[in-house]
Amino acid sequence: MTDATAPAPAAPAAGGKRRSLLEVDERTRRRNAAEARFRLYGIVAISVGLLFLLLLLGSILFNGLSAFQQTFVQVPVYLDPERLDPEGNRDPEEMRGVTTFGYKPLLNEAVYEKVQSLGIETPLPEPAMAPLLSDGAATTVRSFVLENPDRLGETVEFDLLASSRVDGYFKGRVTRDSIARDRFIDAAHLDLADAMNEAGTMGKQFNLSFITGTDASDNRPEQAGMGVSMIGSFFMMLVVLILALPIGVAASIYLEEFAPQNRITDFIEVNISNLAAVPSIVFGILGLAVFIQFMHLPQSAPLVGGLVLTLMTLPTIIISTRASLKAVPPSIRDAALGVGASKMQSVFHHVLPLAMPGILTGTIIGLAQALGETAPLLLIGMVGFIASNYPDGVAAGFLDPNSAMPAQIYEWAKRADPAFYERAWGGIIVLLAFLMTMNIIAIILRRRFERRW
Amino acid sequence: MTFVKLSASALAIAAVSASAAAARDNVQIAGSSTVLPYASIVAEAFGENFEYPTPVVESGGSSAGLKRFCEGVGENTIDIANASRAIREGEIETCAENGVTDIIEVRIGYDGIVFASQIDGPAFNAFEPADWYRAMAAEMPMDGEMVENPNDTWADVNADLPDVEIAAYIPGTKHGTREVFEEKVLLQGCEDTGAMAAMEEMGMDEDAIEDACMAVRADGKAVDIDGDYTETLARIDANPEGIGVFGLAFYENNTDKLKVATMGGVEPTVDTIASGEYPVSRPLFFYIKKAHIGVIPGLKDYAQFFVSDEIAGPYGPLAQYGLVSDPELGATQEKVANEVTMGESM
16 A cells, blocks of 8 residues: 555545635644744743843842942041151151051041031031041041141141941931941931031042952941952953963864864863863862962962963863864865965964954953853952952062952952942942953954854 | 964963062961951051051951961961961861961950841840750750750740741851850750750760750751851841841941840840850950061061050950950950960960
8 A cells, every 4th residue: 555545635625615825724824823922932032031131230230330439528637747747857757657546536626627617516526527437538648648748737628438337328228217226327427417418528429449449348348449359350361361362272273173083082072072061160179279289379369360260261262263263164275285385384374364253252252251250269269358459560460369350249248238238239330341341342353354155 | 383482471471470479578367257357457457557568368267267377387378367266276286297386376356146137027035045055956855865856936945035937047167156156055055954964864975965965956947057147147138037146246237137136135235245244255366377477577567456455455446346355455465565375374
């Protein structure tokens, strides 16, 4: 029996009608409906994705944008020579003897006088002005005095940081209810802050030092900035770029163009793909064991961080480089070889330049991945580190202990004062800005230079 | 070839930088995350007021810090270990094996450990160490036998406590705080409830009794928190009936979210802890390698600055942050000034 003798399809007979292309029958309707449903699913999937993206971006911006503004107090401070330079020689070396603790009463007086001169009534006595100002305010004034010893005796107008509680009040984080049991600040301070805000001596300004400044200790969140950890991240990325790009590209060129196809190269290829999927914390343990415990490189140094991240980025770069080398058509190689070029000449003069945009894109995406990585840094001491010193030179940049941007964000998120929480969100905005810039550069490179055959 | 040149220069840079790794001019500190905020406050003020660079402070836990401290003497080891507990005999031995023989112990003050619940949750105003033992113990003696902890709610434990399920978030074993919790709360409670005596009658030896007293139930009513206090806070935020263990300083920064519980009828404040009325507190320490004094610039100045009245005194920034200042600070200052090591008498 063959199919030919099987009974003919009964469809036309069953309906009793002939099919027409102009009329939509039941089956076509079902097929069209299925397609419409599928499109709908697709749209729903995309909108859910977009919704989450918007939620994420929205909450980051909502929580973090306030970190870029900070409350400052404008106060004229009388630089009392008797207290700031008891010896009277105007010698900065001697004046160092007066510590920041010696400056604090001076600031309280200055704020109190300013309040009096504005005609604001407050039940608070002079020493109670301290909770309005940041602990860092005394440092600002002290470093000004040490740099300009000749201005002692003058009254100088300063822009001083307000304390984190006052700053939180203007940002809506601190309310009169929430400070009911707070021992650092009273409602009277908030009344005073309101009055000073109205008088124009206290208010929010753009805070550049959040981006450029150093990290601060736990009792002055208002002063903390990302600058130092940003430098740490920069030096790490430099190490990754310098090491991962040449090693990765050389490895891929050899594997793709020169290596014989045999079990050993197969084994290597499989392992490179496996490495790309290894969780990053594993590289951290490796870094701790090899670079710190065996090679005795300094702990918490961006050099070590960069080395660890290089290991993590290499597979990404190798895979993307090999893909872009593969995408160069064999005719290019054949033509080069055909006019007498050596294998190496054909690769370096013809194939590599054509594959370059793809390689660079892969590298930038690998770098962006490494920039946002925290887990491996945990083990080499770059997390839980207070980034308070700018490195003083290139070698120090690689070797002095430092943090990295994602590690700094993590560090802020776990501190006690809720004011650090806002800074953690702000830090995420800065980090995202870097990642987006890198990805945009990658896209531009691809659009501009990539060739299709 | 460009790539050859590039990789060669990269290797050269790595080699040069590795050899430049010697000579350190900043003090390096690691250890307890409880001491970290205090150490960073001092380090910051030290960097501002002295010519030396700001000391480098890392956290990682008391045990991890002391382990690194005991790795040896030299510029690539840390100078100071912060600890929220006293150094152990075993650690001193390890130190000695690695050549770290002269250690200066500096007590900086006291830290209160507070129990707090969500601000909107029920009030826990009648805690005694005995209640915590009854609520947390894995097994307790009953009629001459060890039985599994039968208590499900706080009211089962003590009728004065609210009738809510037991859900306690206690520090994990890697924290120094856990040790204080075990000794000052669980062990104390074990004794107060008479469980200890009962176990003795059952013929258990001393070590077994201690272990049994400090064993925490594993049925989900007691949760070990290995992270920081922020993690405990997040758990409390999610569970209105939960109660967590915090440091005094952390609680004081979050009074708008947390309601503190009394212990033995005393509310924890800087004053009650300093006077010893509030029972659950512990001393905080840092340990200095004497061999590094004079080698690492600023090390002794940092230690002296740390314990000076301006900083660690009752009106200094540390007390303001939540440290309970040490009434015997003067003796500590003298000890640091004379570089008196452990085992040496003044």
